[in-house]
Amino acid sequence: MGKALPTLQERGASLASAATQRRILGGVPLERSFPAALSESGLMPFRSAGLTVLQANVGKLCNQTCKHCHVDAGPDRGEVMSDEVMDAVLSVLARTRIPTLDITGGAPELHPRFRELVVGARGLGRHVIDRCNLTILTVPRFDELPEFLAENRVEVLASLPHFSEGQTDAQRGAGIYEKSIWALRRLNALGYGEEGSGLTLNLVTNPVGAFLPARQAALEKDWRLELEQRHGVRFNNLFTITNMPIGRYLEYLMETGNLDRYMGRLVNAYNEDAAASPMCRYTLSVGWDGLLHDCDFNQMLELPVSATAPQTIQDFDEALLSTREIVLGPHCYGCTAGQGSSCGGATAD
Amino acid sequence: MSDSYYLSGDLPKFGEIGEHAPELASKFFSWYNAVFEEGALSEREKALIALAVSHAVQCPYCIDAYTEACLEKGSDPEQMTEAVHVAVAIRGGASLVHGVQMKNHLKTLGM
Numbered sequence: 001m002g003k004a005l006p007t008l009q010e011r012g013a014s015l016a017s018a019a020t021q022r023r024i025l026g027g028v029p030l031e032r033s034f035p036a037a038l039s040e041s042g043l044m045p046f047r048s049a050g051l052t053v054l055q056a057n058v059g060k061l062c063n064q065t066c067k068h069c070h071v072d073a074g075p076d077r078g079e080v081m082s083d084e085v086m087d088a089v090l091s092v093l094a095r096t097r098i099p100t101l102d103i104t105g106g107a108p109e110l111h112p113r114f115r116e117l118v119v120g121a122r123g124l125g126r127h128v129i130d131r132c133n134l135t136i137l138t139v140p141r142f143d144e145l146p147e148f149l150a151e152n153r154v155e156v157l158a159s160l161p162h163f164s165e166g167q168t169d170a171q172r173g174a175g176i177y178e179k180s181i182w183a184l185r186r187l188n189a190l191g192y193g194e195e196g197s198g199l200t201l202n203l204v205t206n207p208v209g210a211f212l213p214a215r216q217a218a219l220e221k222d223w224r225l226e227l228e229q230r231h232g233v234r235f236n237n238l239f240t241i242t243n244m245p246i247g248r249y250l251e252y253l254m255e256t257g258n259l260d261r262y263m264g265r266l267v268n269a270y271n272e273d274a275a276a277s278p279m280c281r282y283t284l285s286v287g288w289d290g291l292l293h294d295c296d297f298n299q300m301l302e303l304p305v306s307a308t309a310p311q312t313i314q315d316f317d318e319a320l321l322s323t324r325e326i327v328l329g330p331h332c333y334g335c336t337a338g339q340g341s342s343c344g345g346a347t348a349d
Numbered sequence: 350m351s352d353s354y355y356l357s358g359d360l361p362k363f364g365e366i367g368e369h370a371p372e373l374a375s376k377f378f379s380w381y382n383a384v385f386e387e388g389a390l391s392e393r394e395k396a397l398i399a400l401a402v403s404h405a406v407q408c409p410y411c412i413d414a415y416t417e418a419c420l421e422k423g424s425d426p427e428q429m430t431e432a433v434h435v436a437v438a439i440r441g442g443a444s445l446v447h448g449v450q451m452k453n454h455l456k457t458l459g460m
Contacts, residue, residue: 164425207420214423218392222423 007065007074008248015251016072018302024254025245025301025330028263034332041272046281046326048294051318053283055102055343056081056089057296058114060288062106064133066159066172068206070246070300073106080106085290086113088313090120096318102283102343104131104296109145122152129155131204131343135176137183146183150190155200157239157343158184163226167208184233193234202237204345210258212269212338213240216346239345242266244297244334266333273348274340280326283343286313294326296343297334303327360410393422400429401436 008016015021038044059080062073081089093101101121108114108131121128130149136142149156160180161171168177184193184201191197203223207213220238227233243249245263253259280294284305290312293299309324310317340347367374385395396418403411419429 162425164427166427167425209420211417211420214421215392218387219423221391222393 007076008072010076021250022301028260030267034328034330037270041275043275048322048324049281050322051098051284053100053102054098055283055285057104057287058108058111060106061110063136064173067252068171068243068249070244070249070297072247079288080111081288086117092316093121093124093126100127102129107133107136109136118152118154129157132156132158134158134180134183138179146186146190150199156192157202157204159204161205161208163223171208181231188234193236201235202239203235204239204241206241206243210262213242216240216339242334242337242341244331246297246300246331266337269337271336271340271348275336277347278335279342284321297331298327355409393424396422397424397432401432404433405436405440
């Protein structure tokens with residue numbers, strides 16, 4: 001992967017359009033469609049199995065422009081969650097027992113009401129996850145953010161594609177690795193990643209290129225050793241996430257001539273066990289604009305939840321949403337390949 | 350008949366080698382897969398060894414397959430390149446050490 005580029009939107013690229021992305025993905029020849037694969041596994045109709053995670057994407061604004069970003073997030077993106085939508089998110093948490101609020105972006109910490117959202121959800125006794133790009137912790141006005149996260153017992157889910165500098169910077173931009181290690185040490189100093197501290201620091205790795213992630217348990221062993229030896233950095237768990245052929249990663253696949261091969265790889269690696277319990281069956285994803293989706297990937301492809309369910313967070317109805325049929329596409333193979341992939345890492349052995 | 354050897358599209362056909370000897374192929378692939386399972390060595394370490402050996406035996410199919418396997422097992426390009434150098438060092442060393450044979454024969458023939 002070469003030098004970091006501005007967002008697709010800033011470049012006026014045709015792939016900035018979700019409709020264009022859906023059309024391209026729909027045109028890739030596959031051995032069998034994803035619904036056909038689920039059907040052969042006896043998993044159709046494919047429905048939500050209940051809501052255990054409310055994932056709020058609070059906006060596309062980010063201080064980085066990583067090459068694999070399915071959101072096409074970046075410093076130029078102005079889409080951020082409105083007060084009305086954020087209030088509705090907190091209201092839904094207050095009215096339900098959904099145990100986890102998973103906050104993502106962009107860099108979610110850049111949202112002016114990020115802390116209010118965290119405090120509100122924690123006040124309701126919910127587990128809160130911050131999907132953190134780490135470098136945000138090096139921005140001067142976020143000096144005290146690690147202390148805030150620790151005080152509120154927020155789980156930090158931090159992105160680090162590799163324990164080596166070259167691989168990390170190839171995906172996330174020059175100088176990102178050094179800043180990320182600094183941020184990890186800062187979190188460690190507060191007790192994050194330390195056994196018994198109650199402060200969870202999980203790392204997320206996406207492959208740096210057009211291939212599938214390694215076996216999560218084996219990789220975690222290597223990472224623990226390498227990060228400890230190289231930098232004295234500790235963490236709780238390593239999650240592997242398969243790159244989704246969406247947004248800037250789709251652009252990378254197309255530009256390198258890898259799209260068909262990669263999609264074929266995902267299809268060939270279809271794992272029935274992973275298909276039985278992907279995150280969409282337990283998650284509801286709400287966008288910055290309040291629209292509801294089955295996952296963050298469907299959100300970026302502008303695929304709303306089934307028409308039989310409410311379409312916005314303001315119209316939330318747990319009974320309808322927790323039994324909704326999941327909206328499927330060829331990209332769904334990304335969550336069922338190999339050990340499976342979800343926002344919490346692998347889903348199968 | 351193809352006008353070229355080593356077509357990348359042939360690699361996925363490897364399994365078809367069992368067409369005329371299915372039992373032998375089945376035994377081979379079963380053993381092959383077992384070799385690469387995690388044991389005293391990790392899957393990642395085994396993939397790096399395979400990558401190095403692929404270069405030593407100069408098999409383009411193996412090089413493609415184990416480049417991808419190394420990445421998928423979590424190795425980075427620096428580790429992979431070092432593994433290739435190990436193979437090259439052994440190949441080079443194996444040639445050079447035959448120089449001793451040359452020297453022995455020189456002694457026989459020389460004055």
